[in-house]
Amino acid sequence: MTASWDCIIVGGGHNGLVCAAYLARAGRSVLVLEARSTVGGAAVTREFAPGFKVSAGAHHLGQFPREIITALQLERHGLKFAGRALPTVALAGGGSPLSLDEPGLRAAGNPDAQALPAFLAQMHRFAAVLYGVLDAPPPRLGTGALKDTLSLLRLGWRLRRLGRRDMRELLRIGGMNAYDLLQEHFRSDAVQGAFALDSTLGSNAGPRTPGTVLTLLYRLACEGAAGRDSRLVLGGLGGLADALANAARAAGATVRVDSPVAGILVEQDRAVGVRLADGEELRARTIISNADPKTTFLDLLGARHLDTGFVRSIRHLRNRGLAAKLHLALDAEPVFAGLARDLLGARLLVAPSMDAVELAYNHSKYGEFSEAPVLEISVPSAADPGLAPAGRHVLSAVVQYAPHGLRGGWTAGARQVFTDRIIATLERVAPGIRGLVRSAQLLVPEDIEREFGIRGGHWHHAEFAFDQFFMVRPVPGAAQYATPLAGLRLCGAGSHPGGGVTGLPGRNAARRLLEEGASR
Numbered sequence: 092m093t094a095s096w097d098c099i100i101v102g103g104g105h106n107g108l109v110c111a112a113y114l115a116r117a118g119r120s121v122l123v124l125e126a127r128s129t130v131g132g133a134a135v136t137r138e139f140a141p142g143f144k145v146s147a148g149a150h151h152l153g154q155f156p157r158e159i160i161t162a163l164q165l166e167r168h169g170l171k172f173a174g175r176a177l178p179t180v181a182l183a184g185g186g187s188p189l190s191l192d193e194p195g196l197r198a199a200g201n202p203d204a205q206a207l208p209a210f211l212a213q214m215h216r217f218a219a220v221l222y223g224v225l226d227a228p229p230p231r232l233g234t235g236a237l238k239d240t241l242s243l244l245r246l247g248w249r250l251r252r253l254g255r256r257d258m259r260e261l262l263r264i265g266g267m268n269a270y271d272l273l274q275e276h277f278r279s280d281a282v283q284g285a286f287a288l289d290s291t292l293g294s295n296a297g298p299r300t301p302g303t304v305l306t307l308l309y310r311l312a313c314e315g316a317a318g319r320d321s322r323l324v325l326g327g328l329g330g331l332a333d334a335l336a337n338a339a340r341a342a343g344a345t346v347r348v349d350s351p352v353a354g355i356l357v358e359q360d361r362a363v364g365v366r367l368a369d370g371e372e373l374r375a376r377t378i379i380s381n382a383d384p385k386t387t388f389l390d391l392l393g394a395r396h397l398d399t400g401f402v403r404s405i406r407h408l409r410n411r412g413l414a415a416k417l418h419l420a421l422d423a424e425p426v427f428a429g430l431a432r433d434l435l436g437a438r439l440l441v442a443p444s445m446d447a448v449e450l451a452y453n454h455s456k457y458g459e460f461s462e463a464p465v466l467e468i469s470v471p472s473a474a475d476p477g478l479a480p481a482g483r484h485v486l487s488a489v490v491q492y493a494p495h496g497l498r499g500g501w502t503a504g505a506r507q508v509f510t511d512r513i514i515a516t517l518e519r520v521a522p523g524i525r526g527l528v529r530s531a532q533l534l535v536p537e538d539i540e541r542e543f544g545i546r547g548g549h550w551h552h553a554e555f556a557f558d559q560f561f562m563v564r565p566v567p568g569a570a571q572y573a574t575p576l577a578g579l580r581l582c583g584a585g586s587h588p589g590g591g592v593t594g595l596p597g598r599n600a601a602r603r604l605l606e607e608g609a610s611r
Contacts, residue, residue, distance in 0.1 A: 159594045181285045268304065291303055297453070421484045
């Protein structure tokens with residue numbers, strides 16, 4: 092049967108839509124197949140209680156590159172912002188909130204007011220070097236190809252341009268744990284705790300885990316590409332997904348929802364199409380999977396089409412999710428102790444110290460949820476009142492740690508106990524909030540796995556770590572968006588450079604495909 096499309100993209104999450112838009116703009120015929128009734132994957136807005144809407148997964152758009160917004164003309168296609176340049180504020184029970192910038196620290200008489208600018212300046216220089224790695228497909232080793240050699244030379248040149256002192260420092264700290272680095276630079280528990288949370292958010296790690304400095308640099312690199320402008324999308328992150336879908340359609344792509352893919356068709360050792368759950372078969376020259384690597388290779392493709400060693404590597408890929416999401420429908424505006432009302436829409440952190448983050452992580456090692464969870468909080472209705480009925484509000488919190496595979500299982504009783512612990516944590520920084528709760532929804536990794544089709548419920552599809560990063564992400568043999576099977580490509584968060592709402596895996600995958608002309 093003749094191919095009907097140049098490319099079929101499996102999964103209408105934000106990376107799949109970015110990939111589709113870039114390919115369609117280059118003249119490729121593209122079909123996006125999304126299993127659910129709405130596009131966006133976990134970056135979607137939904138109603139979780141009558142009249143109350145919230146971003147289901149991530150809630151801020153602080154790592155999405157300006158270059159992609161401009162290139163795809165997303166604001167022309169409906170992307171609007173309810174808030175920009177959102178500050179980060181550390182909350183502490185019994186203490187005053189602390190704005191994590193130099194003026195905020197200086198006004199509070201914090202001992203780290205002088206240290207913060209120098210630390211951030213150096214880390215931003217390092218992050219800019221790292222972004223040069225994230226911004227393009229990784230090179231292959233040992234090929235002798237000019238493109239791969241030049242890529243490695245560019246990386247070496249970026250390092251050299253740092254200067255001898257910064258280059259040595261980057262090499263020293265690159266594999267460190269965040270705990271030791273932050274101890275070197277700061278004295279305040281609040282400042283240390285905030286950076287420790289940023290170094291571990293969404294990952295299977297605590298601040299003492301080796302490699303968490305890399306996680307922090309990754310976050311700062313993506314924030315730099317976004318202009319260090321943390322934004323709140325009007326109507327929730329579903330507004331980003333809708334704008335991406337509109338951009339893809341305007342470029343000529345077709346986006347189909349309610350079209351779950353059951354399998355990838357293989358003929359003569361090449362991917363040639365997909366089979367939908369209803370039995371329909373669709374053909375394309377190239378199949379691009381936005382699903383996580385385990386779902387792609389083990390479920391949709393099947394191990395029988397792959398080498399035994401490659402299958403073993405995929406099975407051993409670490410993808411255990413540890414982050415939960417709590418949504419609260421509130422009958423009134425929450426009041427955080429000491430927080431100015433104009434900061435209610437800020438990015439609010441509850442991470443009292445590095446030890447508090449580490450202790451919260453310790454429970455997850457043994458299949459338990461945290462006794463005292465750490466939180467990243469958003470009250471999006473403060474800037475976007477359309478998310479809740481008049482006079483009411485929504486609160487959304489990323490909660491760590493809540494392990495996939497909880498010992499004893501995520502029973503109704505376990506969910507209630509953990510929800511109560513999270514609300515008790517909120518009560519310490521926002522007295523009286525428990526009495527405002529009209530409805531609560533807790534999404535644990537098993538829910539994320541079931542609802543969004545992500546194996547392990549890991550928001551990044553695979554753990555972000557040195558052995559699952561750059562030219563070995565997700566595993567050797569599938570590290571440059573290609574796979575061992577001809578005609579099958581990757582574009583999801585499990586591929587380079589990693590997770591977060593960045594669009595980089597999708598954009599890079601499209602660029603690599605266009606460079607190779609593989610979709611023709």
